[in-house]
Amino acid sequence: MRRPKGWLGALPLLAFYAFVFGLPLVALLVGAFTSRGEPTLANMRQSLEGGNLTSIAGSVQVSAVVALLGAVLGTFLAYAVVTSRFAALRHSVLTASGVLANFGGVPLAFFWVATLGNSGVVSGLLGLPTGALYTFWGLVVVYLYFSVPLMVLVMAPALDGLRPQWREAAANNGATSWHYWRYVGLPVLTPALLGGVVLLFGGAFAAYATAAAMGAGTVVPLVTLKIANALTSDVLIGQENVALALSLNMIVIAGLVMAVYLPLQRRSTRWLR
């Protein structure tokens, strides 16, 4: 009597999920491999050549640089805060990280346009050349604004998990600071570090709003901009299916990267207890 009732509770969510999330994914998959109703591999081939391939490579490069830089900088910042004696500093940095990690999208773009854009406040003071914000490194600087705080949020609990006793034990056994980090600290932190890198990569890779709001002046080819252009321009009918093929490529890349993260997350939570 009770069992069927329980199933019923989960049914609306599952039905909703299949309809609103499953159906579009199926449509995406079908659309990527068809053109005007005919099955074809042409979309996939087109999505992997010329400007499309460049845009995928551009997105992967930006995301990889942001992930690695963000991970290193975020870890140092988290360590500086976690080992600090001032509880207020720790509290305020972690709170600010929570806010800034969620501060992406359109407002972030305008912040940086106002700061380092062509008529920005700081670019005038520094004498930056026109368009400096709209280069590869400009985009990296912008993306780091939400990536570093995210890394701080990932690393702070992991760094808290480093017991002082481990360091003392290592020191008692004659280990130097280098030995401690090489053989104790880093191995313990590795799952959290890699997990953070993957999260940062995923965030930068999927980001569209920031790049779009910064304006078409962006000279960095990004796959998200490419997909959006293909979907919104009514000029070419077949382009839409190429956009779907590009989307499929994105999902495959994001899925591969995330597949690394999930088992690692399980491992790293062990150290948080």
Place this chain on the structure above:
Amino acid sequence: MAAVTGLEQPLVVPSAGPPARPRVWRAVVLLLAALYFLVPLGASLWYTIYTPTTGVSFEAYGELLTAEGFAASLALSLGLGLATIVLVLLLTLPAMLAVRLSAPRLRPVMEVLCTLPLVVPPITFVAGLGTSLRTGAEVLAPTPFWATLIAVQDPAFPIVLVLAYVVLVLPFVYRSLDAGLRTMDVRTLVEAARNLGASWPYVLLRVIVPNLRSALASASFLTLALVFGEFTVARLLGYQPFAVWIVTISGSRGQVSVAVSILSLLLIWLLLLAVSSAFGREKK
């Protein structure tokens, strides 16, 4: 746990190395971080209040209220946010309770399903959604469902955005509710209430929900924050909630768009403050 290590660390750090050195690098790291994170804030603020011709004025913030489309897009975003909160809670809460009480084997499935929207980039989701809407319109054209499909896409209140946002916030809501449910013994509470003759709606509203208050609150605030800043899905489906509106006016009124950006940072901060205080109360 965190408090304990917080007390222990100061005792250890000085003994581990020369005391002066770590302080120097820490100060350098913190200073650089402060520069990087605070300068854009200050610069944006300055950008909104200062122009070389008129000097300092707070006109941009006043202009904001009268700007065309401000009230409409703000109201749309708020409405979408509230509808998303209601729908996502109505869908997830019964499902999670059902899985806990009578189908525990379904739990890993739920977890994977509710994590997937994090892996799929929003732009690819909206590409598929747009395609299925168009295909749906073609396929359903001769049936009465066609009218439903059109009604869902009503520009005055696009329900399709609510549906898409529910998918996007599902991972966050799932985690938040899961954390809340972990703190209570759902099975015992439900069985006790049922044995005492409580009806299912009564159990849900008077037993489960009060115990989950803070988890529900934090899920709602997170949802609101996410819906408010959402740009990708709305833009590509051709609607104009708040985030899309900011971009539309940025061309003609740069100062106003930066002013709105500052205000939305404040809003996110307030919403997250509400989340953390909701969870903070629970811990005590």
